[in-house]
Each structure stands twice: as C-alpha cells, then as structure tokens.
Amino acid sequence: MCCDMAESAGTAAQTQKKAGRLYVKAIFTGYKRALRNQRENTSLLKIDGCITRKEADWYIGKKCAYVYKAKNKTSCPNHEKASHIRVIWGKVTRPHGNSGVVKAKFKRNLPAKAMGRRIRVMMYPSRI
Secondary structure (H helix, E strand, C coil): CHHHHHHHHHHHHHHCCCCCCCEEEEEEEEEEECCCCEEEEEEEEEECCCCCHHHHHCCCCCEEEEEEEEEEEEECCCCCCEEEEEEEEEEEEEEECCCCEEEEEECCCCCHHHCCCEEEEECCCCCC
C-alpha cells in the first residue's frame, strides 16, 4: 500500500507540465532604410509562422524584447541576485510589406550586433 502511494507521488511530479511560451520567436533582420540612408530608430522583425500582411496586422501593438547577456552583473528589479541578462523592450508599430515582416520601435535602438539574432514578440497586450 505504501509503495503504491510512493509511485503515484512520483508520477504526479513527472506529469506536471512546464509553463508554455508567452511569446513568438522573431528575427531582427535590419533597420528601416532607403537606398542610401538607414534609420536605426525603427527595426524590422521577421516573425516565425507569419507570412502574410493580414497575419502581421495581428501583432500590431504587441510588446517585444531583445534579451542578451552582458559582461558585468547588474541588479534587477524584483530579484535578489545580480544577473548578466539584460533586456531592451519595444513595441510592434506596423507591418512592412506583404510577407509578414513588421516594424518595431525599441526604448533604445537595437545594436547592430543583434542583426540575425532572436527577438521575443509577446502575446500581450491583447487587442481583441
């Protein structure tokens, strides 16, 4: 009887699911630009699974984050330990073209070394 209790407790711990992602993956492809001029204050993001302008319209107003690691540790709000991880927050502003790319503005302009790197586009705030 006691063995059955121990087995059921072990399976309950194994079946407990990990929380799901609250963001969709995107790639920072570059800055808004013309033929000769580049505007670093607006970034272009290619969202995974988003291939039409209509799908890109759903992401307008969503928050996005560039998460990276820095050399020095800094204290973070609501955390007791200092961390190497930093975040630059932004917001999707409008679609770009017809292939699911969106424009986003960040609090601080994204660094050039972030091109080709992962951006998290959050599923909030909702506009439904």
